[in-house]
Structure formats: structure tokens, C-alpha cells
Amino acid sequence: MTITINSKHPNERGTCPAEYSFGETFSDHMFMQQYTPDKCWHNQEIYPYQPLSLDPSAAVLHYSQEIFEGLKAYRNVNDSINLFRPQENIKRFNRSAKRMVMPEVDEALHLEALKSLVYLDQDWVPHQKGSSLYIRPTMIATSAKLGLGASMNYSHYIIAGPAGSYFKGGLVPISVFVADEYRRAVKGGVGEAKTGGNYAASLFASEEVIKLGYSQVLWLDAVEGKYIEEVGAMNICFVYENAHIVTPELSGSILPGITRDSILKLAPALGYEVSEQRLDIDVILADIASGKITEVFGCGTAAVISPVGKLGFKGKEYVINNNETGDVATKLYDNLTGIQYGTCEDKFGWVESI
Ligand SMILES: *Cc1c(COP(=O)(O)O)cnc(C)c1O
Numbered sequence: 001m002t003i004t005i006n007s008k009h010p011n012e013r014g015t016c017p018a019e020y021s022f023g024e025t026f027s028d029h030m031f032m033q034q035y036t037p038d039k040c041w042h043n044q045e046i047y048p049y050q051p052l053s054l055d056p057s058a059a060v061l062h063y064s065q066e067i068f069e070g071l072k073a074y075r076n077v078n079d080s081i082n083l084f085r086p087q088e089n090i091k092r093f094n095r096s097a098k099r100m101v102m103p104e105v106d107e108a109l110h111l112e113a114l115k116s117l118v119y120l121d122q123d124w125v126p127h128q129k130g131s132s133l134y135i136r137p138t139m140i141a142t143s144a145k146l147g148l149g150a151s152m153n154y155s156h157y158i159i160a161g162p163a164g165s166y167f168k169g170g171l172v173p174i175s176v177f178v179a180d181e182y183r184r185a186v187k188g189g190v191g192e193a194k195t196g197g198n199y200a201a202s203l204f205a206s207e208e209v210i211k212l213g214y215s216q217v218l219w220l221d222a223v224e225g226k227y228i229e230e231v232g233a234m235n236i237c238f239v240y241e242n243a244h245i246v247t248p249e250l251s252g253s254i255l256p257g258i259t260r261d262s263i264l265k266l267a268p269a270l271g272y273e274v275s276e277q278r279l280d281i282d283v284i285l286a287d288i289a290s291g292k293i294t295e296v297f298g299c300g301t302a303a304v305i306s307p308v309g310k311l312g313f314k315g316k317e318y319v320i321n322n323n324e325t326g327d328v329a330t331k332l333y334d335n336l337t338g339i340q341y342g343t344c345e346d347k348f349g350w351v352e353s354i
Contacts, residue, residue: 003031003109003116008048016124016162022134026161027121031113034142035103035154044109046117049159055144059151064197065141067096070301071258072132072163073118073354075125076342081354084340086114088258093137096193101150102139110137115354117158122354130165130337134302166303171325171333173309174298176231177214178281179205180314183222184229184253191229191253198255199233206232214312216298220281221251228279229253234298234306235260238284239328242294249276259299263332265348270331281313288318295326305333 007029008014014028026049033044060066069089074082090111094104114135118125125133137158141151182205185191185198205217218236221227228248230236235257237247245267250256267274287293288311296308309323338344339351 003044003046003113005116005120006045006047007120014121014123016126020162020164022163023161026159027117027124027133029117029120030160031117031158033105033109033113033156035156037152041103041105041109041156044113046113046120052155052157054140054142057144057146059141059143059145062146063141063148064195064200065100065102065151066196067093067100067102067139068194068196069093069096069135069137070194071114071135071137072301072340073125073135073160074132074340074342075127076353078342080342081118081122081125082340082342083114083118083352083354085258085262085350086111086352088261089137090114092194092256092258093139096195097139099190099193100195102141102154105139105156111352113158115352117160118354121160124160124162126162126164128165132163132340133160134163135160163302166306171305171307171329173307173320173323173325174215175213175310175312176216176218176298176308177209177212178218178311178313179209179220180225181205182208182217183225184217184219186222187252189222189253192250192255194255202232209312212312214310218311221253226280226282227251228281228284230255230257231298231308233302234300236296236298236308237263238279238287238293239295239297239326240287240292242326242328244273244275245328246275246277246279248279251278257300259301259304259336262336262348262350263299266335267332269347270335272328285311285313285318288320294321295328296320297326297329297332299332304336305329 071089143151216232219229298306307325311318
């Protein structure tokens with residue numbers, strides 16, 4: 001398979017504007033390939049970013065047969081460009097595809113598509129510290145049919161856009177509300193897949209907590225409403241006595257984050273103990289109140305590490321580490337971003353240069 005490139009700027013490269021807002025500004029080009037049962041994946045092409053043409057009855061618009069990924073390209077200190085563990089995103093994309101009854105994508109082709117798009121749009125990878133080019137691989141069901149059942153046809157495309165530093169003034173703690181009434185995903189459902197419906201299902205509660213002055217929702221398990229799952233688009237970690245990092249074990253309804261996995265591998269090398277456990281919200285809140293838990297932070301590609309300064313639950317507020325960013329969060333943030341931007345040694349072989 002070869003990817004045809006139809007560049008918008010055959011003799012010169014387009015550039016990233018000085019001002020942009022995350023998720024609303026996109027680079028010059030996009031990758032696209034189509035799937036039909038007879039030809040499988042075909043028409044691999046990179047062409048100028050443009051609207052899609054879809055039948056109004058396209059399956060994705062009615063029954064949400066859709067998956068996506070999120071990863072970033074980082075401008076290295078020596079001006080080359082790095083991807084961080086892209087193979088993990090590619091594998092997770094195929095796991096999500098399988099769960100949503102969508103065709104898998106050849107891993108090598110997917111990587112080539114990511115690299116070719118970023119290479120072509122390399123001037124869109126911002127230079128400012130902490131900024132990056134956010135990349136969004138997506139697959140949608142395109143068959144024009146309202147009858148239920150998996151679609152026959154699919155589009156797989158990749159778009160990208162510049163992302164500024166998530167934290168303009170350094171790491172600033174966020175406040176998180178523990179959902180008491182609403183649930184995100186249930187074991188046996190699609191919580192493990194990166195699929196749009198999970199976000200649609202969480203929007204109502206997200207809007208409610210913003211009205212209460214919190215920025216994100218912490219989800220509990222949907223069976224007992226007792227065990228901690230994850231936060232918005234991040235996994236969550238608790239730090240005991242500044243030394244032991246604990247995160248919920250993958251339950252079947254939690255999205256297995258690549259940042260989470262990276263922390264589980266990196267933290268022991270930095271001298272921390274790590275464990276994955278089933279975490280009871282009442283125990284966690286008691287341990288915050290008694291001071292045994294010294295830090296809480298979310299982790300995901302967008303923010304990397306996001307310290308949590310306050311947890312609200314059933315009318316009570318629990319303050320963590322004086323609502324300040326702790327040493328463990330800072331150290332993990334510095335080391336992970338150091339690997340991504342090429343200022344720390346890449347001991348795990350996580351970086352893929354373009
Ligand atoms: C993408 C995502 C995460 C974080 O995953 P990373 O691979 O670390 O970016 C966590 N939770 C949900 C629901 C997500 O969609």
C-alpha cells in the first residue's frame with residue numbers, strides 16, 4: 001500500500017499561525033482511507049484538510065459506530081520531531097475497532113500515515129515550550145442505512161492541530177467532583193474502547209459539575225457506585241506518604257491510558273512504588289482527610305499530569321496537599337515531558353522520531 005500525497009503547497013510549506021485554540025485550528029492536510037467489504041482498505045491519500053461528504057443516513061450519525069485516538073508530535077530540542085509511543089495508540093485503535101465491530105487497520109500503514117502527515121505539516125508543530133501538534137486518528141461508519149447492524153463501509157482519517165501548553169502558568173491543581181448519581185460506563189459495556197459515545201454519555205454530568213465550580217468529574221463504577229474509575233479524559237493516581245503511587249486496576253470499564261501505563265513503568269525508575277488496585281471511594285476520602293494521601297493527579301495525553309487540589313463528594317470538600325502541586329506530580333511531569341521533548345534520556349525506547 002502506498003499513500004498518495006496531494007499537497008496544498010507543492011513548493012512551499014504552510015505554517016502554523018501565531019494564535020490558535022486547541023481543537024479548533026487544524027493543520028493543512030489530512031490522511032484518509034476507505035473501507036469496503038470487496039476492496040478492504042483502499043485509496044490511501046493525504047490531501048488538504050477539508051469537510052467530509054457523508055450521506056445523512058450514514059450509520060455513524062445515528063448509531064455512533066465511531067472510534068478515535070489522541071496522540072501528539074513534539075518538537076525536540078534539536079528541532080527534530082518526536083512521536084511518543086505511537087504503536088500503543090495504533091494497537092488501542094484496533095482494539096477499539098474490534099469492540100465496535102469495525103475493521104482493523106494495518107499497523108505499519110497507520111504508523112506511516114501518522115508520520116507522513118506530521119512530516120508534511122511539520123511547520124505546524126509549534127516551537128513554544130510545552131506545546132505540540134495534537135493528532136486525532138478517527139474511524140467512522142459510513143454505510144447509508146438506518147437498519148440496525150454493523151456498517152459495511154468505513155472511513156479512517158487523521159487530522160492534526162496545534163496545542164499550546166495545557167498549563168499556561170505551570171502545573172495548577174484542578175478541582176474534581178465525584179459523580180454520585182451518574183455513571184460513565186459499565187463492565188461489559190464500551191468503557192474500555194475510545195469511542196465517542198462514552199463522551200456523549202458523560203456530557204450531562206460534566207456540565208452539572210461545572211455549575212458547581214468544579215472542572216472535571218471523577219467516575220465511580222456503575223455496579224456498586226463505590227470503586228474509583230477515572231476522571232473525564234484522564235486516568236487517576238493517588239500518592240501515599242509521598243512514595244507510593246496507586247491507580248485503579250483496569251476493571252473492564254476504564255480506558256487503558258498510555259500515560260497511565262507510562263507512569264506505572266517510569267515511576268519505579270524514579271524511586272516510587274506503584275500498584276494497581278480496586279480503590280474504594282470511602283477509603284480514599286478517609287485517607288485524604290487523615291493526610292495519608294499526600295497527592296492526587298490525573299494523567300492523559302492532553303495534560304500529561306494534572307494535579308487535583310480538591311475533591312467534592314456528597315456536599316463535602318476534601319482538600320489535597322493545600323490545593324498545591326506536589327513533588328511527585330512535578331517530578332513525573334518533568335520526566336515524562338523530558339522524554340517527549342528529548343531533554344531526558346529515553347530509557348524505555350518510547351520516542352519515535354520523524
Ligand atoms: C484517552 C483517554 C484517557 C487517557 O489516555 P492516554 O492514552 O493517556 O491519553 C483516559 N480516559 C479516557 C476516557 C480517555 O478517552
